[in-house]
Amino acid sequence: MIFTKIKRAMAITVLLCSSWQVQAASSAYNIANGLPPVLESQQISVLEPFEGQFRILGSKEYSHDEQAKFSPIDFAVTRGMFTEPDIARQISINQYDRYLNWKMPRPPIHPRLATQLVSNMHIIPANPEVAQQIKQVKRGDLVRLEGDLVQINDRDLVWKSALDWNGVGDGACRLIRVDSIKWIEHQNI
Numbered sequence: 001m002i003f004t005k006i007k008r009a010m011a012i013t014v015l016l017c018s019s020w021q022v023q024a025a026s027s028a029y030n031i032a033n034g035l036p037p038v039l040e041s042q043q044i045s046v047l048e049p050f051e052g053q054f055r056i057l058g059s060k061e062y063s064h065d066e067q068a069k070f071s072p073i074d075f076a077v078t079r080g081m082f083t084e085p086d087i088a089r090q091i092s093i094n095q096y097d098r099y100l101n102w103k104m105p106r107p108p109i110h111p112r113l114a115t116q117l118v119s120n121m122h123i124i125p126a127n128p129e130v131a132q133q134i135k136q137v138k139r140g141d142l143v144r145l146e147g148d149l150v151q152i153n154d155r156d157l158v159w160k161s162a163l164d165w166n167g168v169g170d171g172a173c174r175l176i177r178v179d180s181i182k183w184i185e186h187q188n189i
Contacts, residue, residue, distance in 0.1 A: 029068070029069050031044070031069060031070045031124060032068060032069055032070055032071065032072040032124070032125070032131070033072075033125070033128060033131050034125035034126060034127045034128040034129070034130055034131035035128065039154075041153075041154050041155045042069075042070075042152075042153070042154045043152070043153045043154070044070075044124070044150050044151070044152055044177060045150060045151045045153070046148045046149075046150055046177075047148070047149045047150060047151055047160070047161055047163060048148065048149050048163065049147075049148055049149075050145070050146070050147055050148055050149045050174070050176055051144070051145065051146040051147075052079060052144070052145060053079070053083065053142065053143070053144050053184065054075070054077035054078065054079050054083065054121075054142070054143055054144075054145060055077065055078045055079075055082065055083040055085075055088045055140070055141070055142050055187075055189075056075055056076070056077055056137050056138065056139055056140065056141045056142075056143060057076040057077060057078060057088065057091055057093050057102070057118070057139060058075075058076040058093045058095055058139050059073055059074065059075050059076070059095075059134075059137055059139075060073065060074050060076075060095040060096070061073045061135070062074070062098070065097075065098065066154075066157055067098060067122065067152075067157075067159060069154070070122075070124050070152050070154075070159070071122040071123055071124050071175070072123075072125075072131070072134075073123050073134050073135065074095060074098060074100070074120055074121060074122050074123065074173075075120075075121045075123055075134075075137065076093045076095055076100050076102065076118070076119075076120055076121075077118070077119055077120075077121055078091065078117055078118050078119075079117055079119070079165075080117050081108070081109070081117065082114070082117040082118060083142060085140070085187050085189050087108060088140070088189050089140075089189035090104050090105060090106075091103070091104045091118065092104075095120070098120070098122065098173070099120065100118075100119070100120035100173075102118050115168055116165040116166060117165075119165065119172075119173065119174060120172075120173045120174075121145075121173060121174045121175075121176055122159075122161075122173055122174070122175045122176070123176055123178055124150065124152075124175070124176065124177040124178065125177075125178060126147060126177050126178055126179045127179070130178050130179070130180070130181060133181050134178065134181065137181070138186070139189060140186065140187040140188050140189040141183060141185070141186055141187065142183070142184040142185040142186075142187065143181055143182060143183055143184060144180075144181070144182040144184055145176065145178055145180070145181055146178070146179050146180040146181075147176050147177045147178040147179040147180070148176070148177050148179075149161040149162075149163060149174060149175065149176060150175055150176070150177050151175070152175065159175060160175065161173070161174050161175035161176065162174055162175075
């Protein structure tokens with residue numbers, strides 16, 4: 001009888017601890033769901049306002065890396081003259097591990113300038129509505145994004161947005177807290 005009571009008490013303790021861990025894990029993902037941070041270790045610092053019109057080349061959802069607590073999806077985008085459907089459809093992409101590789105048979109401009117017109121964007125939804133909208137974006141859509149370039153701090157993680165379009169590789173991506181997404185055009189590219 002005493003052994004049964006001890007087992008029951010241990011089971012209740014395990015359930016309570018498991019419940020707390022699930023709640024803590026869910027709280028950690030508040031930002032990825034468009035809600036404010038609830039953990040003191042999580043901070044979002046605005047670096048500068050951001051807005052622009054982009055053709056979507058692809059998107060990749062993330063749920064298991066450290067950054068997924070903040071950014072549940074990356075957009076591969078073009079801007080400027082590369083938003084023209086005839087140009088954008090020539091670009092093939094590969095998104096993996098928060099990186100973007102892309103290629104184009106014959107860029108219509110110097111390759112160094114072309115690298116400034118294709119980018120990987122880590123998207124942080126600023127509210128639950130945007131958290132739903134970002135999952136509806138498709139290849140070929142022309143969208144207007146408004147928000148802020150940000151830096152994320154969470155314990156040992158420091159994740160900072162690039163502020164210009166000149167970089168390539170680590171640190172060259174934009175980390176954007178998106179306040180608004182508007183579809184300008186749906187296009188099949």
